[in-house]
Amino acid sequence: MHSASDPYSPGAGRTSYELAGRNALMNDFDLLISRVAAGRTDRGIVLHGLHGVGKTVLLNEFRRRAENTGFLVVSLEGRDAEGGPKAIRAKLARGLLQAGRKANSRGNTAALAAALGTIASFAAGLQVSGIDVGVGARNGRGDSGAFAVDLEETVEDTAVALAERKSALIFVVDELQSLDAGLISALLAVQHQAGQRDWPFYLIAAGLPNLPQVLNQSQRYAEGLFTYRSVGALDREDSAAALAIPAQEQGVTYDPAAMDLLLNAAGGYPYFLQEYGSAAWESAPHKRITADDAKIAVEIGRAQLDQGFFPMRWRRATKAEREFLRLMAIDGAGGSSTATLAARAGKKMTSMTMTRGSLIRKGIIYAPELGQVSFTVPGMADYVRRVSG
Ligand SMILES: Nc1ncnc2c1ncn2[C@@H]1O[C@H](COP(=O)(O)OP(=O)(O)O)[C@@H](O)[C@H]1O
Ligand SMILES: [Mg+2]
Incomplete structure (x- = not known):
């Protein structure tokens, strides 16, 4: 479909056509x-x-x-x-x-x-x-x-x-x-x-x-x-609404298999839903979005995220901070204990305090509890593994 009629709006603070699940x-x-x-x-x-x-x-x-x-x-x-x-x-x-x-x-x-x-x-x-x-x-x-x-x-x-x-x-x-x-x-x-x-x-x-x-x-x-x-990820029904409702308005529908692929890729995260929805819109030649269209859209959407949403944060990290993030990424999305990170780096915990502090000030990580750090963005651990792979 034509990008001029794209009803999705990936981007920080960009109002979405459908405020699903809220x-x-x-x-x-x-x-x-x-x-x-x-x-x-x-x-x-x-x-x-x-x-x-x-x-x-x-x-x-x-x-x-x-x-x-x-x-x-x-x-x-x-x-x-x-x-x-x-x-x-x-x-x-x-x-x-x-x-x-x-x-x-x-x-x-x-x-x-x-x-x-x-x-x-x-x-x-x-x-x-x-x-x-x-x-x-x-x-x-x-x-x-x-x-x-x-x-x-x-x-x-x-x-x-x-x-x-x-x-x-x-x-x-x-x-x-x-x-x-x-x-x-x-x-x-x-x-x-x-x-x-x-x-x-x-x-x-x-x-x-x-x-x-x-x-x-x-x-x-x-x-x-x-x-x-x-405020967290949307459940499956609300996620589907976030994709389907703006499309419906223009007479565009998703095949159930297409919907499934896109919902799995987005994991319920509103930003990702907008990104994948937009990619599906761009990829589909007809007003029925098929599983084949969705497969391409998942690739394009991920590439978009890897060019914008994630690197926006990664690029702001210094060399030492990136090393810290790499060590965190090993633990996946669940977060890391700072003691484990220090052991992994073979350093004293105190020597990592400054890096931890600057990553927090940059909004890339936060401390969910004492002695713990987590990424502030869903999917960041996977991204860090992808770019350091
Ligand atoms: N309830 C929602 N349903 C669908 N899309 C949404 C919803 N809430 C936000 N979005 C989309 O998600 C993206 C991120 O929204 P934003 O408000 O910037 O998130 P945050 O402030 O939590 O980082 C934007 O592209 C926005 O259009
Ligand atoms: Mg915000």
Whole structure:
């Protein structure tokens, strides 16, 4: 079929035509919205899972729904942390200024005017200028110079003003584990205060499978602040829907044998489903995708992944890091113990700590528990074996 009509969308954060198998997660968020709109409180939401399972796409959908309801949304992502702690705090301040302006355009109140003043103070303290909220900085709020205190006052004033109109302030944070420890801890502290004092403020975040542990290590009370949802591979039925529904829309069908081949290759991972679906679309000459088409598509799809999804990470690894990844790949997808890796390398464990740390910072591996490391991407162990083979 023509690639111009390809309904699949392999790529980080690319919205898929069909968001298969995520109704329960969507309901969680809709419930939060309806509770807040009814003046009640709820918890924030934390999505955790490997790369490629569809967390960013879900967060984007949450953001869209929140904005449609008239909530104020401020977004951050882990990549913003690459500019350093100062830059990401400035981005947060800019997001608040923009949100404040938006709220103001929907009608002013005394509480909102006060909140805008606090936001202006907060932003000024972070040297952010250029976004005028139409109100001068407010003395004594958001301007102590202690970031965590100022953030809390800013969120308090904003959320309290929004509560009057049954709205809420939402921070959407992707790859939360990549933010610096100070910012994570400040965000958790604000969410904690919000819960205690009924401010409509919610942190909606996504990150790696160990994000719940990272948050608990930051603040012991983190466990009670959020609804934690693991996002993983889709089951067979939902995977089939992810392939079939976008095709159906254009009168294209899969032979059952073709469907089987593609589902086996994708292993339920949304990113892989998009990649193989797209390859099938390219490979099939007619509107019925056959097993022969699917066989070619599996080859093409795998080659695509080997040129994009996997090397995107492999290429960022140094020589020493690649050696570390090779040693990990021996253990397959289940993860490795750092003690075993050290023994395998014939080195002291401490001498591998730096490599481990830099691979974690690059987002290529993570620590599912103490003394363990795993790949952040499904299928990475096989890929590393293929390229080192
Ligand atoms: N529920 C889903 N059904 C089908 N495809 C999906 C689904 N969720 C995500 N995708 C696709 O998977 C890929 C990865 O999604 P993304 O949100 O970037 O994952 P993550 O943030 O977990 O790494 C994208 O190509 C996206 O279109
Ligand atoms: Mg993502």
